[in-house]
């Protein structure tokens with residue numbers, strides 16, 4: 562089997578912490594490889610070591626038959642990356658970002674224009690192409706980073722949670738595009754916590770837990786080895802030993818919920834009292850006629866807060882009248898700010 566990516570005893574430590582603990586990855590060419598693991602398992606660190614964003618502590622790597630330690634530029638020319646923290650230039654526009662990436666990769670101007678146009682359209686970013694990246698939303702940045710990774714038409718794509726924060730429309734388009742990319746001979750190495758997406762897209766799986774690779778192989782073999790009819794979620798939870806994890810009792814949360822529902826009920830009853838007070842018009846209030854808006858004179862009567870007859874309620878802090886004046890104050894707050 563021809564491999565797009567292979568590691569031997571890849572290890573990365575941060576001081577005493579072993580983030581990646583001697584893993585042997587085998588990613589076949591033309592596969593859609595899902596790299597799963599709980600938070601902090603070592604997925605992003607692995608991707609950073611494989612793409613040259615971090616230096617591995619030890620171990621060997623081959624990417625598309627190239628040793629990145631010998632020819633790092635050769636690897637970068639053939640590989641696209643969407644890293645965890647995106648690393649975009651804030652002061653470039655979306656269009657400038659793609660133009661910059663295309664020129665670094667030596668694309669001819671006509672090819673660059675065509676690819677940038679297609680990608681911006683695919684990601685629904687054409688309208689925002691002239692806006693600064695600094696003004697992009699989280700999802701827009703993610704889509705732009707993915708467009709930049711795809712622009713040079715790489716043979717291997719590393720995608721660290723590419724669907725996180727991306728809307729359903731773009732997500733569907735991206736899934737379709739990535740499937741086509743793999744059908745065309747490309748390889749995708751993907752991390753995602755969205756197991757439905759992994760289940761739908763990936764044909765190979767690797768599971769990392771506390772820095773160690775606990776399972777790897779074709780999705781079908783993994784399924785066959787773990788019992789019939791299990792969902793990927795069930796398989797994953799079993800592999801990382803979390804299938805029997807149960808919630809602590811957290812009585813404090815239950816009592817908080819109970820007290821908050823009690824206080825909701827008390828607020829509702831106080832609103833009911835307040836509205837019954839409001840519904841009784843003060844003696845000076847005359848109902849507007851149906852034919853003339855605002856009253857018989859045609860002039861709109863200024864709204865007055867009804868006076869409350871109960872002395873107890875007018876002085877009490879829980880007075881429904883006070884709550885109606887509070888909502889009047891809230892209404893006032895909502896008025897547009899005056900421009901000086």
Ligand SMILES: Nc1ncnc2c1ncn2[C@@H]1O[C@H](COP(=O)(O)OP(=O)(O)OP(=O)(O)O)[C@@H](O)[C@H]1O
Nearest residue numbers: 575578579580598599600601602603604605606607
């Ligand atoms: N630059 C760093 N310095 C120190 N420790 C780090 C550094 N980067 C990652 N770590 C630690 O390495 C471990 C693995 O982190 P990593 O980001 O690879 O996890 P992950 O599997 O990508 O998690 P997530 O699903 O939350 O993204 C964690 O314990 C993390 O705190």
Ligand SMILES: [Mg+2]
Nearest residue numbers: 604605606645
């Ligand atoms: Mg991560």
